[in-house]
Structures are given as structure tokens and as C-alpha cells.
Amino acid sequence: MQVDRAWDELATAEGIARRATWDISGKILGDDAAVVPDPGAALTICADALVQGIHFDLGYWTPAQIGAKAVTVNVSDLAAMAAQPLWVLSTIAAPKHFDVDRLLEGLEARAASYGARLIGGDLTRSETVVISVTAIGTQLLPPLRRSGALPGDAVFVTGPLGLASAALARLSAAMPIDERTRLALLDPNARLDEGFAASRAGARAAIDISDGFALDLHRLANASEVGFEITNLPVAEGATTQDALGGGEDFELLFTAPDPSRVAEEFAKLGIKPPLMIGTVLADREHRTLAGEALDPIGYRH
Ligand SMILES: [Mg+2]
Known part of the structure; x- marks a missing residue:
């Protein structure tokens, strides 16, 4: 054997x-x-x-x-x-x-x-x-912490969300699944270059989306003692809004930075896809919304 x-x-x-x-x-x-x-x-x-x-x-x-x-x-x-x-x-x-x-x-x-x-x-x-x-x-670059976000920062995410969650739903129900969706769950990659680019661009706070966008965003906001207003949630093709909000395991990075043009510049220098700007950090820590509606910290707590 x-x-x-x-x-x-x-x-x-x-x-x-x-x-x-x-x-x-x-x-x-x-x-x-x-x-x-x-x-x-x-x-x-x-x-x-x-x-x-x-x-x-x-x-x-x-x-x-x-x-x-x-x-x-x-x-x-x-x-x-x-x-x-x-x-x-x-x-x-x-x-x-x-x-x-x-x-x-x-x-x-x-x-x-x-x-x-x-x-x-x-x-x-x-x-x-x-x-x-x-x-x-x-730590060759300044460390990105969860606690550094400041009011006025733009909120970024490094890619559309929810595909790993959509894959889990299909696999666990023995439904047909395409290769791109399957591998989003079974074979994800960490966004290492994106983290370097964010740090070089002066990002002030970051977290990886492992347990769900909404939960991980609340964790960052709690650590930074700030609120946020998310205007557009990027949902991956083949995923639902619910997958994107609370599914987790996407391993995209969520970060805040004061200067969007510097962010675009540093991502371009490394030849990686620019992150999506999805909202703004607010001083009022009670204000936590997605498209004007209160956003609860939904996600996967293991
Ligand atoms: Mg993490």
C-alpha cells in the first residue's frame, strides 16, 4: 500500500x-x-x-x-x-x-x-x-491594521464577491457547477500583491474577507471606531447578493485609503487589476449602511 x-x-x-x-x-x-x-x-x-x-x-x-x-x-x-x-x-x-x-x-x-x-x-x-x-x-512594508481607518477614506475591495459561497451551495446540494465557480471554493489564491500595492498606496486599514464581507467590514469598522457607507457591492457573476454579503472564503482584501489615484497608480505598477471603490468611511460609528439601508454583520462565525 x-x-x-x-x-x-x-x-x-x-x-x-x-x-x-x-x-x-x-x-x-x-x-x-x-x-x-x-x-x-x-x-x-x-x-x-x-x-x-x-x-x-x-x-x-x-x-x-x-x-x-x-x-x-x-x-x-x-x-x-x-x-x-x-x-x-x-x-x-x-x-x-x-x-x-x-x-x-x-x-x-x-x-x-x-x-x-x-x-x-x-x-x-x-x-x-x-x-x-x-x-x-x-514586514518589509508598513503593516496594514484593522484599526487605522479614518473618516473620509475610500473603501476598496480587490474583486467581486460571493463565488466561493455560490460554489459551496451548489456542491453541497450536488448541483451542476462550472469549473470557474468550483475552483473559487476549492482552489482560491491569496491577494498578496494587492496587499503590497495597498500598503504602498498609503492604505490605512485592511482585512481579508474570509468570513463574509459584511462581518469582516464590521470588524474593521469596530477596530477603527468608524462607520461606513457602501454604495455598490460587487457581486461575482454566478453568485447572489446574499453570497457576496455573508458567504465568506473569497479571500479578497478589503481596505481603506485616503487617495484613490495613488491606489490606482500602485496597483498599475504591479500589473494587477485595480481594486473596486465601493464606499466611504464615516466618523459616525453608528452609521453603517449599504445603498442607504442598515447593513448587519452577517457572515460565517466558526
Ligand atoms: Mg483574516
Whole structure:
């Protein structure tokens, strides 16, 4: 059994290290812990877990997609801070028949696409699949916090919303689904360049949309002690307004910035799609509206 052999090879932290884990000088690691060089700037660190039955269903997710998404959800948090990912650690719990090797392949390939490397982790037996990733980045640009928005800032989102939620609704009801919609849920990418461009453009606050636009916008507004007026909600083709408002998992960035022309300039410099300007930050923290109607903090609370 190939999977069993893979398990035996991987069934120690050292095994994960031996598989494909290198420090940045190219030396393979096989010690009890990874030793990494000081990158010369502040470190930005986050962790997030994906749990079978809560975040993914083995009926339509491949192990490689689960590994890739576990990296993406973390890198999305670093992107919201304008941090450059450097290293990831991964702890995996899985049943013996589960193809951990494929999961790690997906994880490493996606980490590499963001400029990061797997430097360690652990593997343990479990009845269901759980993967927890810690991502470590370096803060070469000013960090974007949730708390920095000021009245008068324009509110931006990096892309239309709701497609991941539309995909989940279709997959869980076994309805037909096109590839673009399916991959919005199963294989999303973090908006790393968008976070860098926003920071360079003088953005004052940011958050990634992981739990739903309305909920994440309220989180940013709460942290900044401000209100907002959203004039136009960008709904992805194939999604409903409800998907876009509360669906989550889009991993677009939501940010505020005082100078829209600087934002357009910095996004153009990186050759990425310009973000959509969707509203304004207000001083009155009680005023939180979408198209003139009160907007509740709807979203996915896990
Ligand atoms: Mg986040």
C-alpha cells in the first residue's frame, strides 16, 4: 500500500522535514526544530486550521487542494497585513488511509508560489482530517491594521464577491457547477500583491474577507471606531447578493485609503487589476449602511 508507506515515512516531525524541507540557504533540515536566519525586519505570524466536515468535505476536495488552501488561508492573513510570507509549519492529523503525501505536495507547491517554504511540522493519526498551518512572514512594508481607518477614506475591495459561497451551495446540494465557480471554493489564491500595492498606496486599514464581507467590514469598522457607507457591492457573476454579503472564503482584501489615484497608480505598477471603490468611511460609528439601508454583520462565525 503506497499510502501506508507514505504514512510510515511521514509519521514523525522529522519525516515531514526530510520530505522536502529546506532552510533558505538550501540545507535540508532534520533536527528537532527549524533554525532560520533573521530576515532583518519585523516578523508577522499567523495560524489557522482547516477541519474536515467544517471547512472541507472529502467528497469533492482532493488532498492537494486541502494542503494548498491551508496555506492560502494563512497567506491571506499575511496579505491583509502587507507581509511577505517566508516560512510555514504544518501540523496534520489524518486517518491512515488518507493521502498525506499529496496534501503536502499541494501545500508545498502553493507555499512556493507565495515565496514561502515548509520548514517543519508534525503528523498524527486521527479519525478525521485536520490541518493547522502557521505562517511566518516579514514586514518589509508598513503593516496594514484593522484599526487605522479614518473618516473620509475610500473603501476598496480587490474583486467581486460571493463565488466561493455560490460554489459551496451548489456542491453541497450536488448541483451542476462550472469549473470557474468550483475552483473559487476549492482552489482560491491569496491577494498578496494587492496587499503590497495597498500598503504602498498609503492604505490605512485592511482585512481579508474570509468570513463574509459584511462581518469582516464590521470588524474593521469596530477596530477603527468608524462607520461606513457602501454604495455598490460587487457581486461575482454566478453568485447572489446574499453570497457576496455573508458567504465568506473569497479571500479578497478589503481596505481603506485616503487617495484613490495613488491606489490606482500602485496597483498599475504591479500589473494587477485595480481594486473596486465601493464606499466611504464615516466618523459616525453608528452609521453603517449599504445603498442607504442598515447593513448587519452577517457572515460565517466558526
Ligand atoms: Mg483574516
